[in-house]
Amino acid sequence: MAKEDPDNELGHFSLGKACLDAGMPKDAIAPLARAIELKATLSKAYQLLGEAHDRAGQRAKAIDVLTRGVKIADAQGDRMPRDAMAKMLRDWGAPVPEFKSASAGGSTAGDTGSVSATGFHCTRCGRPTGQLAKPPFKGEIGSKIYDHICQSCWREWIGMGTKVINELGLVLSTQSGQQAYDQYMLEFLQLE
Ligand SMILES: [Zn+2]
Known part of the structure; x- marks a missing residue:
């Protein structure tokens, strides 16, 4: 699908996810980055790309991607990927962007969802x-x-x-x- 319909982000996203699931994080990077190029609001793709960079030994790139991803997921109200990305950043001792879309319950970064x-x-x-x-x-x-x-x-x-x-x-x-x-x-x- 990534080949037949190169402008459809889902093909690239699925390919990247499959590479990551198959233990090939380096091969996951290009398709996931392409998925984000095609759809900058695809918050789950940032999460997987950050994970791919990290598992490929590129922690600095992972932090960069996840920092952008947290902001995008937050702006869209995609709480699950946002919180997962924030957790990775926190676990690595990296700064976590502040959430703007405060949720009704006044949840904190550690909240897994109301x-x-x-x-x-x-x-x-x-x-x-x-x-x-x-x-x-x-x-x-x-x-x-x-x-x-x-x-x-x-x-x-x-x-x-x-x-x-x-x-x-x-x-x-x-x-x-x-x-x-x-x-x-x-x-x-x-x-x-
Ligand atoms: Zn939904």
Whole structure:
């Protein structure tokens, strides 16, 4: 996908994440950096790029990326990646940028996210509101999405999913097409 559709950040992001998961942090750096070039607000990509730099022995670059990433995630209200990046910086003894989007509960940097009265919070963006009215489809994956993903993240995926289908020419009536689609969806929603 990174090759076929070089302007789609998801292909580069997924490639970088796969390299990182496979224990190849050096190979993860270029695709993750490209994903950020294409979409500067992709806060999770900063988190993974920072991790890749660090694991490749480039701590200074990691700090630089994460410092930018914390600010971007904070500005967007992406609390999960923001807090994960802030934690890495703190663990390394690096300065952590101050959060501007103070959360309702007056949370501190060490807070892992508040929980709404219903107990829902989106595991992708960290928002404690906006649960879907019902699972988007039947089955295990549908209920997982209902339990963990907010409406706005779900809408983001609908847009991206359409692109993925078109660009990869996926045929959802086939098992392999459906599997590939689910794989991209879970990766995009960070539900793996
Ligand atoms: Zn969300």
